[in-house]
Amino acid sequence: SKRVAILLSGGGSNMVALAESMTGDHPARPCLVLANSERAGGLQKAAARGIPTAVVDHRPFRGDRPAFEAVLNDRLEAASPDIICLAGFMRVLTEGFVARWQGRMLNIHPSLLPKYRGLETHVRALAAGDAEHGCTVHEVTPALDDGPILGQARVTIEPGDTAETLAARVLIMEHRLYPAVLRRFAAGDRRPVFLP
Numbered sequence: 001s002k003r004v005a006i007l008l009s010g011g012g013s014n015m016v017a018l019a020e021s022m023t024g025d026h027p028a029r030p031c032l033v034l035a036n037s038e039r040a041g042g043l044q045k046a047a048a049r050g051i052p053t054a055v056v057d058h059r060p061f062r063g064d065r066p067a068f069e070a071v072l073n074d075r076l077e078a079a080s081p082d083i084i085c086l087a088g089f090m091r092v093l094t095e096g097f098v099a100r101w102q103g104r105m106l107n108i109h110p111s112l113l114p115k116y117r118g119l120e121t122h123v124r125a126l127a128a129g130d131a132e133h134g135c136t137v138h139e140v141t142p143a144l145d146d147g148p149i150l151g152q153a154r155v156t157i158e159p160g161d162t163a164e165t166l167a168a169r170v171l172i173m174e175h176r177l178y179p180a181v182l183r184r185f186a187a188g189d190r191r192p193v194f195l196p
């Protein structure tokens with residue numbers, strides 16, 4: 001089966017959704033969960049599920065992204081993943097690193113791309129008065145939050161929504177979308193998934 005490495009920076013709820021989907025006849029299995037901080041809550045959740053973990057702390061590299069990524073790349077290559085899933089990984093990756101894994105690296109972003117690349121997506125969707133919001137899984141290409149769309153899930157913005165209430169509803173959809181996209185992608189099918 002295909003080997004999947006998952007990169008994260010935070011609590012790892014998307015990693016859990018991905019890992020729990022990779023059972024039975026699923027064409028992939030998790031081979032590594034890697035974080036850029038030992039404080040990332042997702043590390044314990046991965047270890048509790050028997051998934052190998054690694055940490056490459058970005059801070060000692062003091063902004064030298066290529067040096068950070070050289071170590072990151074070594075750790076990844078040691079796990080020989082076929083697919084890399086970015087799941088709340090909050091480091092911008094350079095063109096060189098992206099090129100190394102292009103066509104095999106996916107990202108989930110909490111907006112309906114091409115709207116709201118970057119941070120604070122929920123705040124920005126609310127401030128714009130949008131009727132709907134959501135999340136996108138896409139192939140990673142050198143431009144930030146760009147690349148072929150592999151799936152999108154929509155969420156209706158309700159009166160009284162705050163960034164927090166909206167983020168929580170989007171996150172529920174992320175947990176459905178990312179596993180659905182990964183299952184297709186791991187089977188070699190790049191047609192996009194649209195939810196609900």
Ligand code: GAR
Nearest residue numbers: 010011012013014015088108109110
């Ligand atoms: C998710 O909402 C994900 O879409 C977002 O971070 C959160 C991680 O949550 N990613 C980005 O903002 C990428 N720039 P999780 O750690 O619980 O999966």
